[in-house]
Amino acid sequence: MHHFAYRDGALHAEDVPLAALAAEVGTPFYCYSTATLARHYDVLAEAVAPATICFAVKSNSSLAVIRTLAARGAGADVVSEGELRLALKAGVPANRIVFSGVGKTERELSFALVSGIRQINVESIPELEALDALARRMGRVAPVAVRVNPDVDAHTHEKISTGGAEHKFGIAAADALDVCRRAHAMAGIEFRGLAVHIGSQLTELAPFRAAFAKLRDMVLALRAAGVPVAHLDLGGGLGVPYMAHQEPPSPAAYADMVRETVGDLGCELTFEPGRMLVGNAGMLVAKVIYVKETAAKTFVVVDAAMNDLVRPAMYGAHHDILAVAPRAGAPKPVDVVGPICETGDTFDRGVVLPPLAPGDLVAFATAGAYGAVMASTYNGRPLVPEVLVNGEMRCVTRRRPSYDEMTALETLPNWL
Numbered sequence: 001m002h003h004f005a006y007r008d009g010a011l012h013a014e015d016v017p018l019a020a021l022a023a024e025v026g027t028p029f030y031c032y033s034t035a036t037l038a039r040h041y042d043v044l045a046e047a048v049a050p051a052t053i054c055f056a057v058k059s060n061s062s063l064a065v066i067r068t069l070a071a072r073g074a075g076a077d078v079v080s081e082g083e084l085r086l087a088l089k090a091g092v093p094a095n096r097i098v099f100s101g102v103g104k105t106e107r108e109l110s111f112a113l114v115s116g117i118r119q120i121n122v123e124s125i126p127e128l129e130a131l132d133a134l135a136r137r138m139g140r141v142a143p144v145a146v147r148v149n150p151d152v153d154a155h156t157h158e159k160i161s162t163g164g165a166e167h168k169f170g171i172a173a174a175d176a177l178d179v180c181r182r183a184h185a186m187a188g189i190e191f192r193g194l195a196v197h198i199g200s201q202l203t204e205l206a207p208f209r210a211a212f213a214k215l216r217d218m219v220l221a222l223r224a225a226g227v228p229v230a231h232l233d234l235g236g237g238l239g240v241p242y243m244a245h246q247e248p249p250s251p252a253a254y255a256d257m258v259r260e261t262v263g264d265l266g267c268e269l270t271f272e273p274g275r276m277l278v279g280n281a282g283m284l285v286a287k288v289i290y291v292k293e294t295a296a297k298t299f300v301v302v303d304a305a306m307n308d309l310v311r312p313a314m315y316g317a318h319h320d321i322l323a324v325a326p327r328a329g330a331p332k333p334v335d336v337v338g339p340i341c342e343t344g345d346t347f348d349r350g351v352v353l354p355p356l357a358p359g360d361l362v363a364f365a366t367a368g369a370y371g372a373v374m375a376s377t378y379n380g381r382p383l384v385p386e387v388l389v390n391g392e393m394r395c396v397t398r399r400r401p402s403y404d405e406m407t408a409l410e411t412l413p414n415w416l
């Protein structure tokens with residue numbers, strides 16, 4: 001459920017016509033809907049209550065988006081010092097921030113300890129040992145969860161599966177009990193519990209169920225061995241519909257499965273959702289530059305490209321493409337492409353769209369997650385603006401940089 005809809009033949013974000021925003025900020029631009037963010041957060045929070053929902057900042061690191069969620073009670077899941085600083089700057093209380101990732105540096109861990117964050121999810125023995133030593137040197141105690149690799153197939157795209165034995169993430173279940181016992185005994189570590197995250201865009205509950213069941217067995221084994229376990233961080237990963245017929249499990253069904261697997265353990269629960277909070281809350285709006293007919297095809301060339309939204313090029317991902325003001329006339333199959341000099345710069349092939357002409361606007365749906373955050377300036381293209389809508393209100397929360405700003409960090413060597 002989202003708040004992008006046609007009114008009188010024109011696509012709106014809440015009460016604002018996307019065409020009006022295009023006139024105000026130029027194209028391409030990302031547009032986010034406050035009502036959609038709020039709804040997704042509230043539905044999940046209600047389903048899994050009581051729990052701490054730490055928004056995975058990697059999915060959308062706009063300060064305005066983070067703050068919108070934080071204002072409703074969200075914490076943050078961060079994977080770098082940069083994300084930790086963004087979360088703090090957006091107003092997320094440190095005690096609601098968890099830090100994940102296989103390669104946290106000493107500098108990052110030290111900043112996390114100084115900031116007093118809720119929890120560091122440790123992913124290897126070397127990391128645990130380094131963190132223990134660092135915390136003791138700093139005269140602090142690091143709150144830690146051990147991330148378990150449950151060796152479960154998430155049944156999602158291989159590039160975003162993270163819970164298999166062949167993946168770099170977490171500590172194998174067979175070793176994790178021993179690692180937790182060690183963590184519990186370390187002077188620089190406060191052992192809080194276990195964490196797991198098996199992948200992203202999961203469209204079935206079964207892999208979650210298998211992973212959480214393994215976690216449950218581990219909690220019981222740890223307690224039997226005298227190691228108290230008070231917290232479980234169940235990660236993110238619940239998928240969103242990218243096409244009309246897709247129906248990923250509802251937050252309610254997900255919450256029921258959580259209760260069935262770990263509900264009786266008396267643990268405090270944390271979740272790290274990204275995509276399900278922000279995916280449907282954003283669209284990328286672009287303008288048609290040319291319609292190019294060849295012997296083989298009709299190409300609709302738009303002013304957004306793979307540098308602005310890389311998911312189709314990178315994962316073969318599908319984003320529905322909508323005409324912002326559909327013209328009358330017979331729809332026909334077209335390839336929607338960007339201006340970048342690679343064939344991979346193709347958003348969709350053979351997609352059936354209403355007639356389009358230069359100057360018309362199109363919107364790429366479900367672009368709120370892993371859209372703007374994965375953008376680059378490839379081909380000398382400025383990062384696109386981000387606009388947050390709230391009812392009739394709108395704010396350009398990130399403006400388009402000037403070409404001078406794009407080179408502002410560069411220096412020419414004195415021999416040139």
Ligand code: LLP
Nearest residue numbers: 056100197200201236237272273274275370
């Ligand atoms: N927690 C951890 C430890 C993660 O690694 C991730 C995502 C999340 C939470 C949030 O997962 P979500 O709820 O959003 O599924 N760029 C890819 C997705 C990469 C996901 C990486 N980890 C894409 O565009 O599909």
